[in-house]
Amino acid sequence: MKLLTTQQSPQPQSAEVQALLQQMRDVHEPAAPGWWPPAPGWWMLALLTLVLAVVAVIWLRNSRRRRARSRYRIEGVHLLRRLDISAPDAAQTANELLKRVAITTYGRAACGNLTGAGWLQFLRDTADVECPREVEDLIGEKLYSGAVGNPAEINAVREFAINWVQRHKAQTPLQTAGEGGTAGV
Template identity: 40%
Template sequence: MNSQDPLAQLRDIHLPATGGWWPPAPGWWLLAVIILITCAALAWFWRRHHTRNAWKRQARTELAILEQHACNEPAWYSRLNSLLKRVARQTHPDQHPESMTGAQWVSFLLETLPKDRIASRPTAEALAAAVWQPKPTLAPREALALARVWLEAQL
């Protein structure tokens, strides 16, 4: 080859160096922001749902504790009625069930009971009266059965 030939002095075609992985393209930044916002929103909604339903978990736990310590004492029936009234206050706040007693409380329980309202009337009446009787006539298992059915309908 001739050293005077200018074309002989040219180098071969070479590709430019590839770009690195950083910084990412604007589309990846946008996707990252969308994913972060979505994750934050999901975490916020889950936490909100979890805290709003904490009373439901607490009611189920308290019912389980009452089942374990079932006895035929007015104090036990009072705790069971108290649990039912707290749940009723959460589910029916406009009716003010926490202030109901006697026949009014019994009729509220029966109105909000999903099934067997007529058959459950004696049990509901005995549950409301058991708080004031020195020796309640209602068996704890019957009261628990009514409370369980009523609570599951409300929760």
């Protein structure tokens, strides 16, 4: 068997083929795709980013409002912790701070003029905090009789006041409806 290796020689072409060959152009790459409009995945990412930004703004605003509403608690606890229990008027000062926080929360009409047993009952009703017997004695009776109290009693009053400030029930909208304003701590 004989291998034929023949090269094909160009065949003379007709005029029609020649005209068609002259109309041919080089292969051109298509233009690069534009950046607009983006693919659906980019639209979803943009929407997700927008939703997350809105949620973050709402959360930050609510967090700031919550902190502003409870700033009086933080300040009250701070003042109570700084209270010098060795001072002769320490029990009176702790009671005043407790009263200021209560007035800020519930208004002057609800608790501003309460003393003795009425004041203790108000404190019990507005927070789930156990009131020790020495605190009841000091706030309920000794404070108004001019007795100073020993450092252990004053410390118990301070600790009770701190617990009450941190855990008292928040003011309800019905309580604020008829009250003009509240005093600051």
